[in-house]
Amino acid sequence: MGRLLHFMRDYRKESILGPLFKLLEASFELFVPLVVADIIDVGIANRDSGYVLGRGGILILLGLIGLASSITAQYFAAKAAVGCSTQMRKALFEHLNSFSYKELDSIGTSTLITRITSDINQVQTGVNLVLRLFLRSPFIVFGAMIMAFTIDVKCALIFLGVIPILFVVVFGIMGITIPVYRKVQGQLDRVLLHVRENLSGVRVVRAFNRQKDEQETFHADSAALMKTQLFVGKISALLNPLTYAVINGAVILLVWTGGKQVDSGILTQGQVVALVNYMSQILVELIKLANLIVNVTRSLACLSRINSVFDQEPGMREGTCAGGEPAGTVPCVEFRDVSMIYQEGAEAALEHVSFQAWPGETIGVIGGTGSGKSTLVNLIPRFYDTSEGSVLVDGVDVRNYTFQGLRQRVGVVPQKAVLFSGTIRDNLRWGKKDASDEEILEALKTAQGLEIVEKKEKGLDEEILQGGRNLSGGQRQRLTIARALVRDPEILILDDSASALDFATDARLRKALREKKTGSAVFLVSQRAATVRQADKIIVLDDGKVAGIGSHEELYKNCEVYREICLSQASAEEEKAHEA
């Protein structure tokens, strides 16, 4: 809540003026029954047509003033609501950008996207409604009561009794139904899941002949949903009849008491009509208030979800160091007894890993699924922090660098080939903001991606659709490799990034990288022995532990895990090599 107010700070004027104008409108509305009472008591009683017309004019005037103030109020409310959500959206987006991989993993990106889109929209609606109605409705309810007091205290006491009863009825029913509606939503989600699952798994369901069972589960879920709907329907169906009964019961009392007061000359006929009118105004506003509360609760739920994202502190603080030791004097990457546990209680993804990589070296990283290959390379640009031990780049602990200082030294080609909408040039400039076309083409050449650009009519200006939909997997992958090469990084990391390339292209790529030899340290992560075998140094990982470090020949001789990997992939070339 405090945070919301913070974002409304710039719209203080609008947030105050909006509700005030709304109150103005409401006050004019409250005068209407009094004017009508005058028509009856003065105009009709004295048979004064001029007076009646005059009062009719006042009624229209009241309506006009009401219209003007209400439009003003709508404007201020809309301005404050839209402005506040705009600022909130921006702040949230900036906040997300400060998250480390760890927070991104634990919250999940799809959740974050919902928070920043639909949740914020809902908050905007909530703020708008609150500014417009939250003061107005209670004001009319209590205003009507106060007006009643000005007419006759005895009759007004009925108002005093009825309002709490109405509150209890309306909010009692809502208090019961809202949690049940949440349950309905949960059951609907189950039904949805069931449909989706049966579609994506249609072949399996049919192969195992489980259609009948799936139908039965669905019928059960569907019936459970209906039962809950019926139950909650029964209760919420009470709302209208009950409030109607309470209000009109009050009208009976009012007419009876009014009758007595008229009989003793305290009230006039017109005043009784005014009292009855006030009573019906209360009902209308109370229903509006109830709807408002439903909406506001929903917005509050969204707000608290947004807040929980804001409350998530970025788990990493950047250091201050911008540069490390000069190249050549120290290893460009060094792991000192590094262990990594993603979550407390989980098994270690990496245990006691130590190695050094010098400029110009190619380091192969190999191992089975889940052996910790990606974890290892993700520690170098400090996407995650180690649990134990330290990672040094150019002789400096990665935790001491600024993010910018560290990451501009590293070129990463992630497993998933992600491109962004924009031209090919825009995408490749992610690597280096001011890269010239020559630099870009050079990088493409090394990445075996020159032909992609050459084939395109507009060359580097070719637009890439969102997610790179207009490119094949192999093309995307080569472009992501080029993107990392453009910055001519000190450390190049290829995280299993040749998986979509055919063998021949993969081989050419590795050859080009070797020939390029610019003093970069290259990390090649792969499951394929053929990919890493020519590396200067191969790190073999098995269940998070280093099973061996060395050249292909050494490892093939001494490391059982490595030999097994090689044999299981037994390519013709391998066999030949070892038969010979």
Add this chain to the structure above:
Amino acid sequence: MKHKSTLKRVLHYIAGYRLYLAASLLFAVLTVALTLYAPVLTGDAIDYMIGEGRVDFGALTVLLIRLGVVIGATSLFQWLMNLCNNHMTYKVVMDVRTEAFDHMQDLPLSYIDSHPQGDIVSRLIADIDQFSDGLLMGFTQLFTGVMTILGTLLFMLSVNVWITLVVVCVTPVSFIVASFIAKSTYKMFRLQSETRGELTGLIDEMVGNQKVVKAFGYEKEAVSRFDGINKRLEKHSLRAIFFSSITNPATRFVNSLVYAGVGVAGAFAVIRGALSVGQLSCFLSYANQYTKPFNEISGVVTELQNAMTCAARVFEFIDEKPMTPDAENGPQIEKAEGRVDLSDVAFSYTKDRELIRDLNLHVEPGQRIAIVGPTGCGKSTLINLLMRFYDVDEGRIAVDGQDIRELTRKNLREQYGMVLQETWLKSATVRENIAYGKPGATEEEIIEAAKASYAHSFIRRLPKGYDTVLSEDGGSLSQGQKQLLCIARVMLCLPPMLILDEATSSIDTRTELKIQDAFAKMMEGRTSFIVAHRLSTIKEADRILVMRDGQIIEQGTHESLLEENGFYAELYNSQWAV
């Protein structure tokens, strides 16, 4: 026109609950009549209190008691009406939903494969939900709304014609104003939603790929691009929201015009003696109520139209042609020996593109058949035909000499164990997933199957072991782990024939090596069809089928095919040898 036939269908569903419908209509008539009667009674009551000492308490008491009864009855009838409507709506919707789901299980795979999953899901969930909302609103508000308007008019006419005319003439103004505003704000809303879409697109990219953004230090640029669109959105939103929010004050103003008109005209009528003060008060309360159902009805009509469109989409789904029914009283295979014959098979997914033609294949019991070929050569199609996910266009497929179209699909599929490249798991416990093909399996059998497929050790490490509930599509399991579970699922059933389509593609090579042993054991004595890309798997097959453009162009063993030096040899040299 289309709505008409849809409406007919909807009515057909409702007909099952016609008692509720009749009761609902009856209660609606009663509720409306009584609701309109109450202000008349109140008005009469006011007429009994003319001034000091001139209040007729006897008559007042009778009136108020009557009013009390009327109010009590109104509330009761209204509640009962709501109950009937709820009952009808939710039951009808459940009927439609279950029918649609049941129908989904009877649809041929050709339909499911050729329609986007999101489209079918939205028909079964979102459309039905919308239909339900519309139906409920229609039941509760449309009929009572129309009744209220008609009733009010009748009552007003019966009391005073001229005042009624005032009301009838001024009310339409509020619609004109409302529709004028709606029309002029349409463009602003479109701009808003376009900009919103643009922003969502950017968020999707930047947040969805936040890791890449981080890796390249693109955060600042992302924020500044975001800021630009966000500012534009602010501008467009403000206009759309503000201008559309004028509707309410504007119609309220028109209502207050009606109110003033009735007040003045009524007062003149009272002065002329054509009306009593009580009747005037009654008129005023009608004037307040009269415009409300109008506003509601226009909303309900849109909602109903929407609901009908949704219902039409659902019905369209339900009307899709189901699979050809299984042959009745046909032959049964107890446990297949595993002889499979394809003779002169022709098949295509679409009429204009022939895929498979003149396909002949004879497989002896227990043979291991590997299928290789480039993407799109018809490997998966062959599996679709063997499992009878699709029916052949020409020729026949037979198992143990029996045309598979004469068997029931259930009987045929029981003979096969299938592991596909796309791992599919249910959102259920690990145990239920393994036992998916054999729901009655014992704990020992399940654990044994898990052990045989090397899934046991990772399952044990899951938070709740075999009772761990997997979320949709396997949740946090790795692709390889999911594949192991799919293998365990088949290991548990051990049907007489196997189909393995890239069954181990996501498992790391060392684990795969171990699984191969288990597979080898499983394949012993079982006819197996294997689609694989790993050479080791292919080499061990009894026969390799080389497919290209829907044809088997070569077949033989690894050695004989290499000797032939044809397409296989070419494939072999380009793919496996570097």
